Amino acid sequence: MSSVFARKGARLAAGLVVAALAVTGCGSTDDGADGEKITLTVATFSDFGYEPLIKEFQATHPNITVKTRVTEFDQHHKQLATRLGAGAGTADLEAVEEGYMPQFRQSKDKFYNLADYGAKDLASQWLPWKWQQSLADNGNFVMGLGTDMGGLALCYRSDLFKAAGLPTSRDEVSALWTSWDDYFGVGTRFAASGTKAKWFDGVGNIYTAMLNQIPFGYFDTTDAYVGDTNANVKSAFDKVAAAAANPGMSAKLDPFSQQWNVGFKQGTFATLPCPSWMLGLIKDGSGPENAGKWDIAKIPGGGGNWGGSFLTVPKQGKHPKEAYELAKFLTSPESEAKIFQNVGSLPSQPETLKNPAVLGFKNEYFTNAPVGEIYAKSGESLQPNYRGTRDADVRPVFGRALARVEQGKQSAADAWAQAVSEAAKALGK
Amino acid sequence: MRGRFDRHLTPYLFVAPFFAVFAVFGAYPLLMTLWMSLHDWHLINGAGDWTGLANYTELFSDPDFWNALGNTLSLFVISTVPQLILALFLAALLNTKLRGRTFWRAGVLIPNVVSVVAVALVFAQVFGRDFGIVNWLLGLAGVDPIDWPADVWSSHLAIALIVTWRWTGYNALIYLAAMQAVPNDLYESARLDGASNWRAFWTVTVPMIRPTILFTTVVSTIGGLQLFAEPLLFESKGASTGTGGSDRQYQTITMYLYEKGFTLFDAGYAATIAWVLFLVVALIALVNFALVRRAVASR
Numbered sequence: 001m002s003s004v005f006a007r008k009g010a011r012l013a014a015g016l017v018v019a020a021l022a023v024t025g026c027g028s029t030d031d032g033a034d035g036e037k038i039t040l041t042v043a044t045f046s047d048f049g050y051e052p053l054i055k056e057f058q059a060t061h062p063n064i065t066v067k068t069r070v071t072e073f074d075q076h077h078k079q080l081a082t083r084l085g086a087g088a089g090t091a092d093l094e095a096v097e098e099g100y101m102p103q104f105r106q107s108k109d110k111f112y113n114l115a116d117y118g119a120k121d122l123a124s125q126w127l128p129w130k131w132q133q134s135l136a137d138n139g140n141f142v143m144g145l146g147t148d149m150g151g152l153a154l155c156y157r158s159d160l161f162k163a164a165g166l167p168t169s170r171d172e173v174s175a176l177w178t179s180w181d182d183y184f185g186v187g188t189r190f191a192a193s194g195t196k197a198k199w200f201d202g203v204g205n206i207y208t209a210m211l212n213q214i215p216f217g218y219f220d221t222t223d224a225y226v227g228d229t230n231a232n233v234k235s236a237f238d239k240v241a242a243a244a245a246n247p248g249m250s251a252k253l254d255p256f257s258q259q260w261n262v263g264f265k266q267g268t269f270a271t272l273p274c275p276s277w278m279l280g281l282i283k284d285g286s287g288p289e290n291a292g293k294w295d296i297a298k299i300p301g302g303g304g305n306w307g308g309s310f311l312t313v314p315k316q317g318k319h320p321k322e323a324y325e326l327a328k329f330l331t332s333p334e335s336e337a338k339i340f341q342n343v344g345s346l347p348s349q350p351e352t353l354k355n356p357a358v359l360g361f362k363n364e365y366f367t368n369a370p371v372g373e374i375y376a377k378s379g380e381s382l383q384p385n386y387r388g389t390r391d392a393d394v395r396p397v398f399g400r401a402l403a404r405v406e407q408g409k410q411s412a413a414d415a416w417a418q419a420v421s422e423a424a425k426a427l428g429k
Numbered sequence: 430m431r432g433r434f435d436r437h438l439t440p441y442l443f444v445a446p447f448f449a450v451f452a453v454f455g456a457y458p459l460l461m462t463l464w465m466s467l468h469d470w471h472l473i474n475g476a477g478d479w480t481g482l483a484n485y486t487e488l489f490s491d492p493d494f495w496n497a498l499g500n501t502l503s504l505f506v507i508s509t510v511p512q513l514i515l516a517l518f519l520a521a522l523l524n525t526k527l528r529g530r531t532f533w534r535a536g537v538l539i540p541n542v543v544s545v546v547a548v549a550l551v552f553a554q555v556f557g558r559d560f561g562i563v564n565w566l567l568g569l570a571g572v573d574p575i576d577w578p579a580d581v582w583s584s585h586l587a588i589a590l591i592v593t594w595r596w597t598g599y600n601a602l603i604y605l606a607a608m609q610a611v612p613n614d615l616y617e618s619a620r621l622d623g624a625s626n627w628r629a630f631w632t633v634t635v636p637m638i639r640p641t642i643l644f645t646t647v648v649s650t651i652g653g654l655q656l657f658a659e660p661l662l663f664e665s666k667g668a669s670t671g672t673g674g675s676d677r678q679y680q681t682i683t684m685y686l687y688e689k690g691f692t693l694f695d696a697g698y699a700a701t702i703a704w705v706l707f708l709v710v711a712l713i714a715l716v717n718f719a720l721v722r723r724a725v726a727s728r
Binding site for chain 2: 078081082084085103104106107109110252254256257258259260262263266268392393396400401403404407409426
């Protein structure tokens, strides 16, 4: 029986030890006196487009070998957490996504303060809000250097729009809406046209996009919980819930699920909010047979940011100076411009957003949409969104409430009431 | 003198590796988890304040814990009971003079060696709401498509099916090994006494493999109560928080542990769940042991 528990316990306490044992080889173990050969590891989730840049870096730093480690999104952040807790196994550079920043900011002591290596001199390189997101301890602590961001746009299927008698060109489509009410109004027209496809993929993405357009959501900028009283949150919730209850509107798909991917391939929905990093997912899901059917229009409700990451330097690394140099190189305006052209991650720096190579970039798959111009515009005008320290405790609670409405299990009012009490319980501890 | 020393020490040396490994991977995590459960413990930042039994008090008044316990027991019953009964008959079948015996015997183990991630992917497609095979078949019979993960009964049924599919063959092979050790003369005398195959199965086979049935019951209980991978992978990838659906309808105890410890970084509370689960497993395994021993003995 105890072996049973051992397995359980292992997962909790020493599973971390096991993980640590398995990966100790990955960190940099060799000593790095000047000129001596050292190895740096960069851990990211999904393709950050670093391979060609790393080759460049190694050419100018012959004593440094850079290795990469790529894991799936959730896995990456959970592994980082357990490795930080276990005290071994982190890479020299670890990517942390915006949504996870509040959680890791609570453990800033496990990271090097990049201000000690001169990061503050780089501050003007980023959009001000992106720089703010990288700070802790009232701006005294620089957690990481910003990589990309996720300015919002709206992707739509022009073939389905045509079938429903709606305009198809991106300018005409953008002119269809300013507010989300307009957007849902067009959706009602779309649904009434008798088409089999639904208006949007599911409540998850729409609601996330709406929350990212307001200055703060569940926590105000003093970090006090306002999820139950913030009128902006309630209004977004009610609008999405009302749309979800309308049978023609939602394809009822969980974002990023397998069925969501099938939905792309089968064309079961016509629109979804798409930050620039989403374009790759849409293309992969829809496949070559749907090339030229997607296009990109303006997002209703104004600019907003969804996603984007930071490169952090965990204290377990033995070469913080070199790691910082690498992070600085990978996040430089020149590098960000190259990354945008290679993998489409939107630069978070004003200079790069004005770069002609970025502005002139078009995406063939999306009907040759001028993605450089679209996202650069949305990136410059966007209003950042504040996430509270305990955002991760309450955000999923409200997401699940909308899923219950979408599944027809609860009315909007009941789902909201349950979410409010669950959130209070989650924070009560 | 030296010989006596050897005789005293050597046996201990021989068993020492087990105890050394057990101390590192068994006893240490066990006690460490207990220690963690008595603290306010952050996954990354480590020990906070000593809280004594506060985590336990909170857990016992936590409706989400009782919900997870209920789900776990429900999934355990509807997956383990049919699984073991099915395995028993499957083993009896494999124990006969079947054509291509080795092929069938190896075949039943295949579901068990397939990666659980692959299994979950395939079953997610099978139970897909819009384009799944199950819903398509139901549609032929005029039944409306079912959103399998959305409700308690449908999600439990689907997950139990995955578990049963994965583990029936494994248990069947264990039963088969035990059945092969049953002396043939017992069957011969049973046949001389005019017993049918069915009768021989119940009066010879089952009592003779009783220890094995006990063993599989206990092991399946342990496995069933720790059910984790199948329901977690049943969650869609975008929401792999361990919550088990929009209303925690298929969240098991280990998933709740995962949610608290690895999604919300509350390692102290997760350790508490681990310890309570340990006690629940021990208790149920004991009850099971007693029940099955009596039930099989009375045959």
